[in-house]
Amino acid sequence: DAGITQSPRHKVTETGTPVTLRCHQTENHRYMYWYRQDPGHGLRLIHYSYGVKDTDKGEVSDGYSVSRSKTEDFLLTLESATSSQTSVYFCAISESKAAKNIQYFGAGTRLSVL
Amino acid sequence: AQKVTQAQTEISVVEKEDVTLDCVYETRDTTYYLFWYKQPPSGELVFLIRRNSFDEQNEISGRYSWNFQKSTSSFNFTITASQVVDSAVYFCALSEAVEAAGNKLTFGGGTRVLVKP
Numbered sequence: 001d002a003g004i005t006q007s008p009r010h011k012v013t014e015t016g017t018p019v020t021l022r023c024h025q026t027e028n029h030r031y032m033y034w035y036r037q038d039p040g041h042g043l044r045l046i047h048y049s050y051g052v053k054d055t056d057k058g059e060v061s062d063g064y065s066v067s068r069s070k071t072e073d074f075l076l077t078l079e080s081a082t083s084s085q086t087s088v089y090f091c092a093i094s095e096s097k098a099a100k101n102i103q104y105f106g107a108g109t110r111l112s113v114l
Numbered sequence: 115a116q117k118v119t120q121a122q123t124e125i126s127v128v129e130k131e132d133v134t135l136d137c138v139y140e141t142r143d144t145t146y147y148l149f150w151y152k153q154p155p156s157g158e159l160v161f162l163i164r165r166n167s168f169d170e171q172n173e174i175s176g177r178y179s180w181n182f183q184k185s186t187s188s189f190n191f192t193i194t195a196s197q198v199v200d201s202a203v204y205f206c207a208l209s210e211a212v213e214a215a216g217n218k219l220t221f222g223g224g225t226r227v228l229v230k231p
């Protein structure tokens with residue numbers, strides 16, 4: 001257990017509404033990541049963080065923003081949700097030292113945008 | 115740009131058969147890491163193995179084995195004597211070895227394995 005909690009686990013929302021997903025970790029890992037999983041695409045990186053207030057874009061960042069004000073929390077915000085953002089969202093953590101760059105994933109958040 | 119291709123979208127086998135999952139990757143980096151993850155029907159992602167680009171030794175862990183061939187840019191995964199509990203989606207992934215930027219993973223599309231009793 002890598003001590004990662006995602007909330008909420010399920011959410012249904014309407015197009016145009018803002019949505020925030022939370023990833024909380026208990027083990028003080030430096031790196032945190034947000035991915036989305038869609039059929040046929042595997043997982044794709046949305047945003048990642050390499051420290052408090054240090055974030056950068058991933059492959060599919062359009063329409064998403066993130067914040068990391070504390071080591072333990074990494075928030076993903078959909079400013080105005082669209083149906084194309086219906087997906088399963090996974091948070092991951094890693095230490096990224098040479099011997100420890102394995103990513104461990106949270107349980108996922110299933111988001112439906114109607 | 116990095117790319118991972120898992121050409122097999124779904125494989126169906128009968129219990130006790132062996133099954134091999136193919137993974138082909140593309141990268142310009144000389145140092146990189148390859149991973150396999152398992153996603154059972156419950157949905158979580160479970161880490162199985164990490165291999166760095168300098169280590170081409172094959173690895174065996176119980177009924178699981180991995181064959182890394184740099185010459186063909188492949189990192190294939192074999193389940194020997196499959197069991198129903200092996201039914202899952204398996205993902206191959208690739209990351210650079212750039213510590214300052216973290217190790218962003220590029221995933222393949224996944225292969226769904228269905229093991230029938």
